[in-house]
Amino acid sequence: MERIICVIGNKGGTGKTSITHMLCHGLGLLGKRSIAVLTDTAREPLARGIRRYTPLDGRSPDKLAEIVAKLESRPKWLGVIDGGGNRPAMDKKFYEMSGLVLLPFRESHEDIRTVRSDLDAFPRAYGIPSQWPTNPWQQMAAERTLDEMMQDYRPRLLDPVYSVSASKLLLEYEMPRDLPTMLNNICRALAWQVLERLNLPEEE
Numbered sequence: 001m002e003r004i005i006c007v008i009g010n011k012g013g014t015g016k017t018s019i020t021h022m023l024c025h026g027l028g029l030l031g032k033r034s035i036a037v038l039t040d041t042a043r044e045p046l047a048r049g050i051r052r053y054t055p056l057d058g059r060s061p062d063k064l065a066e067i068v069a070k071l072e073s074r075p076k077w078l079g080v081i082d083g084g085g086n087r088p089a090m091d092k093k094f095y096e097m098s099g100l101v102l103l104p105f106r107e108s109h110e111d112i113r114t115v116r117s118d119l120d121a122f123p124r125a126y127g128i129p130s131q132w133p134t135n136p137w138q139q140m141a142a143e144r145t146l147d148e149m150m151q152d153y154r155p156r157l158l159d160p161v162y163s164v165s166a167s168k169l170l171l172e173y174e175m176p177r178d179l180p181t182m183l184n185n186i187c188r189a190l191a192w193q194v195l196e197r198l199n200l201p202e203e204e
Contacts, residue, residue, distance in 0.1 A: 001071060002099035004079045005194060008122075011114040012085030014104040015130035017043065019161060019190070020082040021055075021170040022183075023102075026191030028052020029184060032200075033077045037067055039094075040084030049174050068097070078198075095122050100198055102158070104130035107142040112149045119153055126197070127153060132160035158193050162186060 005023070007016045020036050027034040029052065037058040038045055045057040058064035058081070071079045083094050095101050103125050105115035115127050127150070133139050150157065166183040169176055 001068070001079070001097065002198065003071065003075070003077065004068070004081065004098045005100045005102065005198075006081040006083055006094035006098040007102045007104065008081075008083035008091040008094050008125075009103045009105065009115065009118055010086060010088055010091065011105070011111060014085070014106055014111060014115075015161075016085065016104055017082050017171065018167050019102065019104050019128065019130055020080050021046075021053075022161065022167060022187045023190050023194060024053035024080050025051070025170055025179075025184075026187030026189070027078060027080075027194075029188045030191050030195065032191070032195070033074075035067070035071070035077065035079050037064070037079055037081045039064065039082060039090070042084070043082075044173075046171070047174050050177055051175050091118075091122075095125070100194065101125035102194075103127045104161075106131055107133065107138075107145055109145070109149070112145065116150070116153065119156060126156050126158050128158040129160035131163040134162050134164075159189070161190055 007020050024034045024036045034053045036053055036055045039058050041059050046055040048054055056067055058067050071077055081094055083091055101122055101124055103115050103118050105111040105127060119125055119127055133142055164183055164186055166180045
């Protein structure tokens, strides 16, 4: 489906769950309706509460199929699937069913080697630098690493999602009412990148 976005990758700890919820929050800030679909059995579902998006439990095949069917009947909604880590068979399934595929990775050499392999395996996917350093010296080092190891993949990389400690607030069972402006801005920028690649406008 064109309106399904999956956040996958063979390596754990790259920020897939954070990216999923940051993206959905950002989509809400831009006037889009979205759902965050949990598929990682090691995590527990989150409450809807005051969120600008709907978290849903898709950890079983039946529930996931039901969610996808509902999305098909709601053409203005976007679905973001949190794929979990170290599940290559599931990653392939999510890749085949999605209109946009995101592969988060951190600045470590191990993450970059893994995402290069994933980008080769999933030719429609985009890499997304995740939890990217905010310190200027660390940023320079991270950019040098990208230049050395990811030069051939640069056209398939989104702008970095910078590390912000407040992102953990989105992963609380009940999300707080007030979120820092910096977090909102980062989420909004991420969502805008995704909407551009889906050729979807921001809502008026």
